[in-house]
Amino acid sequence: MKIDGIPSGCAISGIMSEEGRRIDGSVIIKSIACMHDRSNGLGGGFAAYGIYPKRKDQYAFHMMYDNIESKEATEEFFKDAFNVDKDEPIPTFRENGISNPPILWRYFLEVPENRLKFITERDYVMKTVMKINSEIEGAFVASSGKDMGAFKGVGYPEDIGKFYKLEDYSAYIWTAHGRFPTNTPGWWGGAHPFTLLDWSVVHNGEISSYGINKRYLEMFGYRLELRTDTEVIAYLFDLLVRRHKFSTDRAIMALATPFWKDIDRMEPEQKKIAIAIRQVYGSTLLNGPFSIIIGHSNGMIGLNDRIKLRPMTAARKDDMLYMASEESAIREIAPDLDEVWSPKAGTAVIGALRDVE
Amino acid sequence: MRIDAKGMHYRPLNKIIREAAASGEKEFELDNIGGQRYIGTGLNDSIKITINGTPGNDLGAFMNGPKIIVNANAQDGIANTMNAGEIVIHGSVGDIIGYGMRGGKLYIKGDAGYRVGIHMKEYKKQVPVIIAGGTAGDFFGEYMAGGIMILLGMNGKAPLVGDYVGTGMHGGVIYIRGKVDPYHIGKEVSCLELGEEDMKLIGAYLKEYCELFGFDFNEVMGGKFTKLVPLSLRPYGSMYVY
Numbered sequence: 001m002k003i004d005g006i007p008s009g010c011a012i013s014g015i016m017s018e019e020g021r022r023i024d025g026s027v028i029i030k031s032i033a034c035m036h037d038r039s040n041g042l043g044g045g046f047a048a049y050g051i052y053p054k055r056k057d058q059y060a061f062h063m064m065y066d067n068i069e070s071k072e073a074t075e076e077f078f079k080d081a082f083n084v085d086k087d088e089p090i091p092t093f094r095e096n097g098i099s100n101p102p103i104l105w106r107y108f109l110e111v112p113e114n115r116l117k118f119i120t121e122r123d124y125v126m127k128t129v130m131k132i133n134s135e136i137e138g139a140f141v142a143s144s145g146k147d148m149g150a151f152k153g154v155g156y157p158e159d160i161g162k163f164y165k166l167e168d169y170s171a172y173i174w175t176a177h178g179r180f181p182t183n184t185p186g187w188w189g190g191a192h193p194f195t196l197l198d199w200s201v202v203h204n205g206e207i208s209s210y211g212i213n214k215r216y217l218e219m220f221g222y223r224l225e226l227r228t229d230t231e232v233i234a235y236l237f238d239l240l241v242r243r244h245k246f247s248t249d250r251a252i253m254a255l256a257t258p259f260w261k262d263i264d265r266m267e268p269e270q271k272k273i274a275i276a277i278r279q280v281y282g283s284t285l286l287n288g289p290f291s292i293i294i295g296h297s298n299g300m301i302g303l304n305d306r307i308k309l310r311p312m313t314a315a316r317k318d319d320m321l322y323m324a325s326e327e328s329a330i331r332e333i334a335p336d337l338d339e340v341w342s343p344k345a346g347t348a349v350i351g352a353l354r355d356v357e
Numbered sequence: 358m359r360i361d362a363k364g365m366h367y368r369p370l371n372k373i374i375r376e377a378a379a380s381g382e383k384e385f386e387l388d389n390i391g392g393q394r395y396i397g398t399g400l401n402d403s404i405k406i407t408i409n410g411t412p413g414n415d416l417g418a419f420m421n422g423p424k425i426i427v428n429a430n431a432q433d434g435i436a437n438t439m440n441a442g443e444i445v446i447h448g449s450v451g452d453i454i455g456y457g458m459r460g461g462k463l464y465i466k467g468d469a470g471y472r473v474g475i476h477m478k479e480y481k482k483q484v485p486v487i488i489a490g491g492t493a494g495d496f497f498g499e500y501m502a503g504g505i506m507i508l509l510g511m512n513g514k515a516p517l518v519g520d521y522v523g524t525g526m527h528g529g530v531i532y533i534r535g536k537v538d539p540y541h542i543g544k545e546v547s548c549l550e551l552g553e554e555d556m557k558l559i560g561a562y563l564k565e566y567c568e569l570f571g572f573d574f575n576e577v578m579g580g581k582f583t584k585l586v587p588l589s590l591r592p593y594g595s596m597y598v599y
Binding site: 034035037093265307308311315326327328329331332340343345 | 367391392394410411412413414430432434449451453468470471494496540579
């Protein structure tokens with residue numbers, strides 16, 4: 001299909017109730033659908049937080065399988081590695097043109113006590129995710145967090161949203177992505193969001209530092225198997241914030257590091273921190289154009305590359321925070337806003353649940 | 358002609374406008390606009406389009422004559438390579454506006470994003486003009502080759518303009534109402550005080566601008582402006598020359 005003009009690549013949208021109010025999935029579908037022309041049908045996906053309140057203490061694994069063999073191999077592995085409390089097919093609506101989906105199954109898992117003698121629970125879960133993605137042929141983890149899930153695949157995002165019946169889920173954070181792949185293949189596992197534990201990332205742009213970031217992450221036990229640059233962002237947040245205990249601000253400073261010319265002009269204390277981060281965490285710097293929305297259990301973070309090579313608009317209305325590639329995608333679901341702004345390059349927009357320490 | 362564009366894709370919308378304009382329609386009012394791209398793009402007719410809602414990217418691209426009024430914020434790529442006409446935005450705008458613009462006017466009430474007026478150009482009487490009432494991001498007038506840009510900073514926000522103002526600039530002129538830290542200015546630009554000729558030139562445009570948006574003309578003109586012009590018409594003339 002030829003379209004007149006050259007539509008630009010990828011759309012992202014995120015909505016969050018900082019009060020923790022849950023909103024059904026039809027809202028985010030409406031927002032991302034408004035930017036239909038930014039995608040080309042080769043990928044769409046959503047991350048949702050707060051969707052499994054009755055099982056909020058269990059790890060919800062959303063799985064994609066190429067075939068029944070990969071499903072069986074994974075389930076054998078799960079039986080050994082976890083207590084499987086429940087498993088079921090992920091409900092889908094099959095009459096809307098989404099073709100050749102993999103087997104989509106979800107599991108609610110608990111980590112057996114005796115597995116945690118030498119490792120924290122979340123490190124344990126992270127390792128199992130890496131193991132499945134890299135060692136079980138045809139099995140991929142779409143998401144592995146608590147009380148959250150990723151719903152993604154090959155198609156336009158609004159079709160993927162209907163395919164997964166997102167109107168039946170309620171979440172206090174929704175992020176969405178419409179894909180226009182340029183450098184890497186459009187396949188089910190390669191659709192956004194990319195996730196690990198409760199981290200999720202939707203991304204417009206390309207990470208040209210992928211090779212450096214990948215090699216650095218591999219030193220910490222991450223295995224990058226999804227054939228797409230965006231994967232590194234999810235793992236970098238996991239490494240910096242969860243494992244190295246960075247505050248969000250410090251993590252942002254490591255990923256979208258200030259330029260040396262700007263560091264030279266900083267106050268002494270700030271300058272010391274910025275130099276230390278550039279020296280120690282130089283390999284976490286994300287180079288190349290990006291606008292991203294990170295989701296996690298307690299909030300949502302929007303970030304642009306340091307010279308704003310991709311678009312992002314943010315807005316607030318009452319307890320709601322919105323971010324999207326285009327303002328029209330926000331107005332589509334919230335015509336009257338208290339505040340609308342274009343975030344500055346390399347400066348994060350941070351949404352946080354109010355009653356969380 | 359009044360069009361309710363609720364849920365309408367840009368292609369049928371722009372087709373209606375193109376065909377009606379070709380058969381003599383002069384005025385269009387578009388309601389419930391929500392992200393439709395390319396409105397006014399490539400149109401030659403002397404028509405007026407009023408937009409209620411947030412128009413999509415590339416508003417008025419390659420436009421050659423029409424007048425567009427937007428009663429909201431607008432997005433990226435406005436007036437891309439525009440040749441003639443007028444675009445009035447009663448709000449703020451996104452990035453890369455006026456890219457390669459070669460004629461006409463783009464008046465913005467609020468802020469402008471990154472990369473405003475990159476590689477704007479002029480030829481004889483074809484002199485494009487961009488005025489923004491608020492602030493602007495990095496790369497304001499980067500590689501500018503002609504035309505006039507005026508940035509007013511009327512909303513008092515700081516910084517007035519981002520980094521790399523006029524980097525690679527080799528034609529045209531930028532007027533900024535306020536002080537610009539030399540740190541933010543590109544190496545190819547010199548900073549001058551305004552003369553009488555300058556005040557006359559910007560006064561003519563700003564009178565029109567202030568009437569459109571209800572700013573106080575005397576207050577605007579009473580500000581202290583900085584004028585930026587290129588140091589050289591061929592800043593990279595000796596690059597790659599051996």
